[in-house]
Amino acid sequence: MLDTSVFTPHGKHLIAGEWVAGETSFTSDPAHGPSHAFSVGTPDLVDCACRAAEEAFWTYGQTTRESRAVFLRAIADEIEARAEAITEIGSRETGLPEARLQGERGRTTGQLRLFAEHILEGGHLDRRHDVALPERQPLPRPDIRLVMRPIGPVAVFGASNFPLAFSTAGGDTAAALAAGCPVVVKGHGAHPGTAEIVAEAILAAIRKTGMPDGVFSLIQGGRRDVGQALVQHPLIAAVGFTGSLKGGRALFDLCAQREVPIPFFGELGSVNPMFLLPEAVKARGAAIGTGWAASLTMGAGQFCTNPGIAVVEIGPEGDAFVAAAAEALRGVPAQCMLTRDIAQAYRKGRSRFDGRPDVRPVLTTDSDGRNALPNLFETDPASYLRDPALGEEVFGPLGLVVRVSGADEVDALARGLEGQLTATIHMDEGDTALAQRLMPVLERKAGRLLVNGFPTGVEVSHAMVHGGPYPASTNFGATSVGTLSIRRFLRPVSYQNLPPALLPRDLA
Known part of the structure; x- marks a missing residue:
């Protein structure tokens, strides 16, 4: 019987159904x-995993939606069978509280089951049929049918800040598997044990449902050459990535430079x-400020939807x-960050605001080790728009208030923003005209617009968009959360005058 409370990592890679040790660790x-030793990934292991994924695609890409739904549900069941052990090692590796890991595990299994339901409904197929018009003049029209088909093996990079929901069996993996695409995951070094136990759950589901072994592989750790080898492997058809702008842009450029370029999501x-x-602000400015502090420091500010900028007018209400x-921020204790490198990057990001004549410190703290304390600064719109460094993300609990003077400065600031995942308006009925003025601008700047809320947290649903114009994401037409994300791993194919025996099952 599976022991659901104890897990000791063996530190190996999962390549096409086999646990493989590397030469170094x-x-x-x-x-x-306790810490554990894990095998270091190599380009050779990447090649083995990609070849296995390509071989599996000839089978898995032709499976029925019903069989893939069973597979996705089996993965969710196997993750839940390891619930206690996943929470334990995930909390040890990342420092995240157990309640957060339990919630994230529920989100992970929930999105697997949501994709199972979604593909059974068939809406993702976008089926179309132009019936033949043999009598049409001046030329007849042939019978044309269209359906979305899986693109091939997909590479997924695990995220540092979500060891479950955006990593081994996270949203990218779930969407690709639902589409009919095998997956090769590059595990994140922040939580390799968590990646391993989730990979064990996926392998158990493969065995239970009879899916081909190469449908999923996990490559742990590795130097930069492992990620480069993965995105440049000729058998990989698309890449899903959640991470830093610098790292993501480097991989995006490699995908574009391939002999056959591929999409990098x-x-x-x-x-x-x-x-x-x-x-x-007049009616409830203080309450909004308290709520902002809670959102800003949730999970030590380590969310991609962390609301780092607040735009408010000069005056006593804004004060x-x-x-x-x-x-509220003064009352927040030090929080453990996901890794030492992330904690160091937070301190470096905070230092960008020190000693600047155009930035006023409101609350400054000194963080050390792996811990983070909140910081708050204030500036003016001209300085913010003049210096791109003020608008760069600081991954952690740091907020910047931009004090504006009137609607024209609000509008100018909005127009000067880079692409964002979210943009929020706090308004009352008397603010409607200004909000209406902002809406066309913010629609061009962000993938998700909110009113009177805080963006931290992303609902996994049919209508959710988690993406936006660059640099929020590399593909403004895609989302990495919600059922719409499956479209990243599908492509339309038209079938003209084909007999029923040659049509895909989803068209026949």
């Missing part, structure tokens, strides 16, 4: 508890601005908002 750096970062309109936010 690295040691994990958990927030607490990267979610790279965002400051997720909030626009606090005057009537809302009350800033004061309430600062007071």
